[in-house]
Structures are given as structure tokens and as C-alpha cells.
Amino acid sequence: MSAESKKEIQLEIAHVLFIDIIGYSKFSINEARFRERPDDTLAMTELSWVYLALGRNADALRLSRQAADSLSIEKDALAGPSFQNGLAQIEARAGAPEEAIKRLRRLLSIPAGHAASIARLKIDPVWDPIRNRPDFQQLLSGPEQIGSNK
Numbered sequence: 001m002s003a004e005s006k007k008e009i010q011l012e013i014a015h016v017l018f019i020d021i022i023g024y025s026k027f028s029i030n031e032a033r034f035r036e037r038p039d040d041t042l043a044m045t046e047l048s049w050v051y052l053a054l055g056r057n058a059d060a061l062r063l064s065r066q067a068a069d070s071l072s073i074e075k076d077a078l079a080g081p082s083f084q085n086g087l088a089q090i091e092a093r094a095g096a097p098e099e100a101i102k103r104l105r106r107l108l109s110i111p112a113g114h115a116a117s118i119a120r121l122k123i124d125p126v127w128d129p130i131r132n133r134p135d136f137q138q139l140l141s142g143p144e145q146i147g148s149n150k
Contacts, residue, residue: 041067045086057094064090073110081107081115088116089126097130104139118142 031050033043044067051060068087073080084103091100107116121127122140130136 041071048090052090052093060090061094081112085115092127092130097133101135
């Protein structure tokens with residue numbers, strides 16, 4: 001093995017270790033914050049993304065659903081769509097694409113503000129895991145249906 005190849009491998013190992021350390025730190029901080037404030041929907045959301053990154057998909061889905069249920073669209077028409085969109089993002093990445101698309105379809109049918117739009121779905125890389133699904137492509141090709149003119 002050449003010296004250059006050894007150096008590349010060492011750099012790759014260092015990168016992986018660095019990411020592990022950062023991830024663990026983020027996990028520890030967010031979990032402590034959530035334990036201190038179990039009703040904090042932002043803490044729930046952040047921790048659900050950390051769980052997702054750690055491969056704890058069931059925990060990510062559970063916590064993201066809890067946050068979205070705590071601040072539903074019916075309870076808060078401004079923040080509710082953002083939490084529903086966040087849950088759809090977790091669902092798309094945690095192996096629940098059907099639920100994500102169903103949730104997005106609902107968000108596109110209501111005034112969801114900045115949370116969900118066809119234009120954003122087309123360019124946001126968070127949707128890459130489901131981008132090639134026919135049902136997601138169907139969402140992108142349809143009109144946004146806002147309000148009672150569905």
C-alpha cells in the first residue's frame with residue numbers, strides 16, 4: 001500500500017471518529033435537554049433527528065410524532081404545519097415513506113405557509129430518499145390546492 005493510500009485511510013478514519021464524537025455530544029446535549037423539559041417540542045424534534053442519525057428509527061419516529069401531536073395544526077395553525085412537515089421528513093428517512101407522502105399531500109391541500117410547497121419539495125435534499133417514488137413524483141406534478149377550492 002502506498003504512503004498516499006495510507007494517509008487517505010488515516011484521514012477517513014479520523015473523519016469518522018470526529019463525526020462520532022460530534023454526534024455523541026449532540027445526542028447527550030439533546031437528551032439531557034429533553035429530560036429537563038419533556039414538553040419541549042423543539043427538543044423533541046432535535047432529538048428525533050439525532051436518533052435518526054444514530055439509526056434509531058423507531059425512536060426518531062416516536063419522538064417526532066409526539067412533537068407533531070403536541071402542536072397539531074388544529075392547535076396552532078402557524079407552527080403546526082412545520083411540525084407536521086418535520087415528521088414527514090423523519091418518516092421519509094426512517095422507512096415510512098407512505099406516511100410521509102400522505103402527510104405531505106395533506107399539507108399541500110391547506111394553507112401551510114412556508115412549511116410545504118411543491119417548489120420546496122422539488123429542491124430540498126431532505127426528500128431525496130423518496131424522490132424517485134411514483135407517489136412523490138405525483139405530488140410534484142400536481143397543483144398546490146390551497147383552501148376550499150380543492
